Amino acid sequence: MPDQHPETPRTAYLPPRAAKARKLILRTQLGLAWLLAASVFALVILVAGSLFLLQGGRPGAPWVRVAAVAAVPEGSVAEVPAGAGLVVVVDRRGGLLQAFLAEPGPCPVTAAAGSAGFARSCQDEAWDADGTPRRAGAPALRRVPARLTRGDLYVDVRAATP
8 A cells, every 4th residue: 555645844864875974965945943042042042152251250149348458458457338237347467358247336356456356446335356255145256258359249148146
C-alpha cells in the first residue's frame, strides 16, 4: 500500500558528503522571526552589559554607602551617619577596616587614648576594640561587615552582630 502522507519539504538536510564535516545545508531563508529573535537577544545582552558596567563593581543590596574613604583616613577612627537613627564608627587603625553601629550621642566616638578601643569622652563612655562596653549597663557597639569599593565605604547594617 502506498504511503498516504505526502512528503513534507525539508528546510534543512545533511547530505552524505557533508555528514563527515557535520555541515547543515539550509534550503530556505530563515525568515523574519529568526531575525527578530536574534535582534531581541542582542538587545538583552546589550542592556545587561550596560547595567553591569554602570554599577562599576559597587556592591548592591544589602550593602549601603555611608561615606567616602576620604572621610575616614587610614590610621584613624571616625563616626559617620548611617541613617535610621544610628551612626557607624569606622576603625582603620593597624591596616584593618572595622565598622560598628552605635547610637548617636552629643559628641562623636573616637579612638581611646592609649588603647585600641573607643571612647565618647563627653559621656564618659568607653569600649574595647571589639565593641564591648567597659562600664556595665552601657550599650555595646555592634560590629557590621564593611567594604571599601572605588573610593566609598559600604556597610551591611542588616548583618549587625549583637
